[in-house]
Amino acid sequence: LGGNGDDEDETSGEDELADEVNVAIYGGAMGDGISETILDGFEDEYDITVNAETYPDNWDLIAQVQAGSTDLDVLILDDTAVPSAVSDDLVQPIREENVPNLDEIMADFSPYEQAFDPGDEIHYGPFQFFGDGLAYNADVLSEPQSWEDVYTDETEGSVIYTSWIDRVVGIAASHEGLSVSELDQDSDAEMEQIWDRVESMNEYVFEWADTGGILQDSFANEQALAGMLWYGRVAALQDDDVAVEYTIPEEGAPMATSGFSVSADTNRRYTAETFIDYTLDPDTQYEYSSVMGYAPTAEMDEVPELVENSPDYQNRDRLNFWNASLLVENMEEWSLEFQETIGG
Amino acid sequence: MALVLSLLGGALVIIGAYSVITPVPPQGDVSFTLEHYRRFFGTSYYLSVLWDSLVIAIGTTLLAFLLGYPAAYLLATTDSEHKNLYLLMLILPFWINVVVRTYAWRLILGSGGLVDWVLYDVTGVANESVQLLYSRGAIAIGLVHVFLPFMIIPIYVSLASIDRSGVEAAKNLGANRLVAFTEVTWPQSLPGVAAGVLLVFVMSFGAFVVPSLLGGRANIMIANVIGDMFGQLQEWGLGSAISMVFIVVVLTIVYVFNRWVNLGDVYGMGGDSE
Amino acid sequence: MASASRQSQGELDESESDVILRLDGVTKNFGSVTAVDDVSFSVRKGEFFSIVGPSGCGKTTTLRMIAGFEQPSDGRILLSSEDVSRVPPYDRDLGMVFQGYALFPHKTVGENVGFGLKMQGEDPEERQEHVADILDLVDLAGTQDRYPKELSGGQQQRVALARALVIEPSVLLLDEPLSNLDRKLREEMRFELKRIQEELGITTIYVTHDQEEAMSMSDRVLVLNGGESEQVAPPYDIYHRPRNQFVAEFIGDVNTFPGTVEAVTEDDYHVDLETEATGTVEVKRTVARNEFEVGDDVLLNVRPEDFEIVETGHGEDRFTGQVITSTFLGKRTNLLVDVGDQQLLVEASGRIEQDGSKAEDAITISWKRNQCILTDVDSDHVN
């Protein structure tokens, strides 16, 4: 089948750019940031219409794709969701020759190097990374060095974390000085340690929120004096003159990347790849990270000031990736354990 | 019409099938299994969430009824010409997205919120900061707020259709206002009460947004568990099984309730209730 | 102009000791509508008192004020000489039968009837006996466990009656209780009602728009018109000596002849009629309710049944005319007779068709002097 004749539509036009591309992104502030920099930039550069569809999080997106609803070409994913997306055939391999900017990614985050994209083929191109570090109200607390430092009389009932199970286990593990990259699947003792920690954290926690919005609001109106919040949101709160600071404790913290994958049933594969390539372009990343404050994955000589000040960027060595397959395997069990721990 | 019905039937068949096969969604070889149900019934946590949801739904329904009935009564018996406007005013706030409204409740109920401000900062009734969020009570308040019109409107309709001379007859026979109400008005308003109670109960039993925003993780309801199964946890089989159990539980309750107050009445069929 | 004698023969003496209910200048306004306008009357213990009048004349409103469902805008209502304006309906000790019965649809007949007793705190067993007794009285024994909708209209009406009666109220109020029944049943119920009323000797106030009903049952009748009281009198007086033209016309059919009082003798009025067919007519003074003077414009009314079909002949009390229509009604036949400048409604025996007088026939009719009604020309008409 050649590139001529009556088959000359988008499907067979393997190496041709389509007129438009449908991209799934997160909603809210991050969505706005992506939209303003990456999407608009891509549209301008390639004269392709980008249709953005926003999602609350990874799992909603995956559920929708699983159920069959999508005319999406490009999906946004966090690395923790990549293994299940790959094993459920929701995404297809990226043809490396079409995405030369994959090589720009620092080794730390490269899908070639990291366990989150198992197998020989590449399915995912991360464009930012961020830690699940510790945010705190600077009026009340001085900069904590350790996770332990935030548990004071004052913060009892004023700590907030998320209920996402990877974060719950990851942060509790970090408290114990365990790295989520190296959790021992077979060690009951480790897990027991983690659940005991969750239980003791729970005494200070007023809410395990399931949306980032609640995390952010809680810090903004000072209900939360300490807990989890991403650097990008902290930076935004600081703009609103909220006395909130962000740090990575010395025990370390879990980290994640966000990136794009090519949808398994797209018929604009080449365009999708071109888009991903664009997102990985250091210039694009520079632009994006200067707005959002999340650190770029590309190797670059100079990072924006906002990123420069980012504890995520400064303490990259304290951040650990998840052992994603371990996570996927145990999620339901952990989730149940977590609910029972906090619900009793 | 047939399209709509078959849509619903089809949906039920699919969920029913998902609850007894593996893997879900089906890929390659599919085999029959009762594992999903075994997991559900074997886990006391799921059962306790189901039970707690039931309790919250009943509490919400009761609260909505207690708040809604007198208002429906007043609206049904008033001679005000603005009656329709008042009824409309009950519904219009609900055109603000439920998330936005529920967020507003967070600001009212949370510590540092409106209630706290009034009770602690201004009046000093409370001697420490008041935190009403993250409790079953907060869920109930939020749910009542969301579902109140569904309680009020049916009760209003049924009260408005009662012949007022019955109350006068009762008074003439020596009943004071309260007795005339309990003996005459109340029993005749039961069809509307049944409709309202049914709607609010069913909808609050399956509530999703309000518990997750107001109740906190420790107080999630069954729909949140189902949501997790289809979302974060990717356990569609278990999610389908929980859904099937939930549907059966609701339908059983609805059925028992209907035996008690004749469903025909709910639809205004009137007639042979005993 | 006639000087109407305002002495009202139907009214009771204020001091009369057995007055149980008295309305004293009672007025009721609904916004700008005056539903009842300065109405006064008294009802004696044991009396059967009816209120009649056209639709919207204020009958129901009057009854509702007595029952305590409305407050008079002005005037007083006295029950057993006590002003009841501050007494709520449930403390007035009045039984009421509502126009639409107002039975409790969700209660059985037994529960409906027993409701008042329950309110009085009577214990269930006694109550059951009482209910059974009263159901017996209204001929509904054994229907205790049925629901109102399982009964026919007439039976429902009797349940409503039993419910009002069982509490042995001092006064029974009835608002058009028979209006929903068919003619046959209505007549039966009328009879029944009267029997029960007499058996129990209960004071009864009865609202109806059916004149015949009011007359057949009542000791006295109040005629209301546009909220105002037109006359209070026993049925015979209301029918034969109405105070004014409104009452005359409302309470039955009349043939009206305008005229002028020509002379007044000790016994008679000489009335000069304006019709061609007859000249001056002498009317007994006792027949007229009001006093007239020479020169007063009056109306002379003859009821259809007061005409007689006679052999041909002449005279001032005779008319010869043409039958225009003849309507067979069973008991009687109504003839519409054209007597030149007027059409007269004449009631004849029901067998007249067989007897001969059919449409198109010429007949002669006469009426008796003392069987006519003389009213003031300025008084209201039925519109």
Added chain:
Amino acid sequence: MASASRQSQGELDESESDVILRLDGVTKNFGSVTAVDDVSFSVRKGEFFSIVGPSGCGKTTTLRMIAGFEQPSDGRILLSSEDVSRVPPYDRDLGMVFQGYALFPHKTVGENVGFGLKMQGEDPEERQEHVADILDLVDLAGTQDRYPKELSGGQQQRVALARALVIEPSVLLLDEPLSNLDRKLREEMRFELKRIQEELGITTIYVTHDQEEAMSMSDRVLVLNGGESEQVAPPYDIYHRPRNQFVAEFIGDVNTFPGTVEAVTEDDYHVDLETEATGTVEVKRTVARNEFEVGDDVLLNVRPEDFEIVETGHGEDRFTGQVITSTFLGKRTNLLVDVGDQQLLVEASGRIEQDGSKAEDAITISWKRNQCILTDVDSDHVN
């Protein structure tokens, strides 16, 4: 046993050319209830035909089958000699006035009345004219723009009538159109209806439970009872020569004396009454509708108005008795007279109270031989 002569004098000859509607053995079952049972009759063009009977006897069902809202379970309905069982209601060319008027509450009077014309596709201007004309006819000119609820009951009734008339239907069906009106208004409307019917010469089928109404307006009357046809005849016959005891009792009050036929002469039946007060009575054979033989048990019925109060005296047609109650009805007074083994209802003139006869008085009454009704003892009674 009496051999009733089944020749029905009210029925029309099948072949008669001006029959517009014919029911032929029509039966209607609702589940196990037989609402109408093998009813047959024919209606002539221009005729005013009434259907009467007690509540639930099948009047409305019969009318609804004619209109096409119900299908007969058995039998045929012919309109202008054409079987209409397959013709939907909107193609039957019948006007109908419903019991509750069934006016369209959301349309003005003009739109209500014009609805039928609109369905016929008449253009708006012509329609307006037509509507105005017919509203004129029913005396409602100028009410076009009002809504039904803004009219009084009587006016609504006339709108319903106008709505049915304006399409000039071949037959007009009326289901108790006057039952919701008060007595005065009902009598007026009766007259009005009859006038319009005659003016337009329109065939009319009129359902009522009011016997007097049926008789006063109709050319012929059908009496239904429990779904079955009891008699079809002109009013006079129905009243004075009822086919059986049911019709006699339903169509008016009767005083009934059981007896046995003792002898049959050319002109008379000799009936031996079982009452003590009277012995054998001779009744003209022409008076009885059915033929009787010697030994037949019969009922002899006398209508209250067929009694006469006479001077004291004796004889086989006289009763002397005690007045138990006397009910003043205006036109007339009903006396309940105790004559020993029976109580008789006697109708006297309305002035009797003044004339003397009051309760407790002894009076003598008589009746005329040829003014009685003889029926088969086995026929139905009004229950």
Added chain:
Amino acid sequence: MNPLTALLHRIEISDRTADRLLAGHTILLFVFIYVPILVVALLSFTPQEVPTFPMPGISLEWYGELVPPNHNEQLVDALFRSVAIGILSAIGAGIVGTIAAFGLVRYEFEHRLLSRETLNTVFLLPLVVPWIVTGIAVLTLYDMIGIRGTFFSVVLGHVLITIPFVVIIVSSQLYGLDRSIEEAAKNLGATELRTFYEITLPILAPSIIAGMLFAFTISFDNFTQTFFWATTGTETLPIVIYSMIRTGIDPSVNAIGTVIVLFSLSVAFLGERLSKRILE
């Protein structure tokens, strides 16, 4: 008299007191309903990105997000799309629900399985089945019949979930409808169809509209199912708002809510004024 009745019997409440109590209760109820709405409205004027109380000042910034040229296109587009879907679904549910109500009330069901009770339950089902379940399952069906992701499929789905409201409200009025009015129309020459739209429909209009109002409300506010059914270009307002939850909703959403409620309240007030004008 049972003890409760006996107790109540002893409580004398004058009509005035009772009316006041009721009025007081109802006013409190309206306060309860409107307090969160007021909070939403207040927050729409905050100058902050993450609103807190007390507000540090007043700003119209978030209303700027709604009006061109600097408007948040996604949000505003979604608003108009939601209104369109809401209206179409309300119309759809109005039609289907009315027909269903007719079937329920008018049709004589003889079959044991197809009884009125069964059908009543069937029409309640869309309420009973957890929303996420209908969301996913119906989506799977859409995928099978190939209408997934279309605007039509979203409307169709909304019709499904809003039908119960129309059915309940319409069937109760239909039950009380005097059938002789329809028969009168047929008697005057109107065919079945003509009778329906000339007579039945206008008379049922109030309850159909009430049912449609509920339907619109449900559709306008629905997230769970719509999330699965909608796709690029068919996202509704709730979906856009939900997608913001992950990182925090900005007050432009409050501004939208405020505009919606103010707009609909004024339409309601005006409507009431107008209808009174017309009636008088």
